[in-house]
Amino acid sequence: MGLLLAVLVTAASVDDGVAATELFARLEGQPISKVARMFADSKYHNFNLYEWVDEHAKWDLIIVRRPEGSKGWVKLPIRWTVERTFAWLGRCRRLSKDREKSVLSSESFVKLAMIQLMVHRLEPSKVDAEFHSRTAV
Numbered sequence: 001m002g003l004l005l006a007v008l009v010t011a012a013s014v015d016d017g018v019a020a021t022e023l024f025a026r027l028e029g030q031p032i033s034k035v036a037r038m039f040a041d042s043k044y045h046n047f048n049l050y051e052w053v054d055e056h057a058k059w060d061l062i063i064v065r066r067p068e069g070s071k072g073w074v075k076l077p078i079r080w081t082v083e084r085t086f087a088w089l090g091r092c093r094r095l096s097k098d099r100e101k102s103v104l105s106s107e108s109f110v111k112l113a114m115i116q117l118m119v120h121r122l123e124p125s126k127v128d129a130e131f132h133s134r135t136a137v
Contacts, residue, residue, distance in 0.1 A: 004085075004114040005032060009106040017046030024057060035059050039078040042066070089113050 008023040020040070037060045038053075045063050053061045064076050089095050092113040100106040 003118065004111065005030065005035075007107050007110045009103045009110070015046075016043045017049045020044055020046070020049050021052045024052070037062050039064055041076070041079060041082075088117055092116075 006023055006026040008019060008026065010019050024038075035058075038057075039062050042063060042065050044061070050061065053059075064078050066074055066076065089110060092109070094109050095113055098106070100109065
């Protein structure tokens with residue numbers, strides 16, 4: 001469904017496979033008992049991560065890879081769900097650029113954006129907000 005289970009914001013220099021163990025640890029105690037599989041792209045191919053999942057997780061980690069011998073852009077299964085969720089988050093003005101000074105602030109605004117998305121799914125607005133142009137001073 002592309003809904004948020006956990007969020008972890010790190011520096012760009014942190015390897016995804018290394019940060020994944022910290023992210024997955026945040027799922028501890030969450031009501032995700034029906035989750036049987038987690039999908040990840042090839043960046044998460046990391047033997048330490050596989051070990052961590054075997055020891056701590058109740059679900060399987062499946063790495064989605066490009067088909068052998070493919071060149072150029074290829075639509076990968078499941079990956080569109082991730083990209084769609086990023087697009088939903090990008091619609092929030094506060095998340096359209098990285099302006100936050102702290103990681104905690106960035107994570108909080110991602111959570112707020114997903115809460116807003118879920119609330120709008122539960123109670124969709126019947127009409128769009130009326131447009132008001134600002135007058136020049």
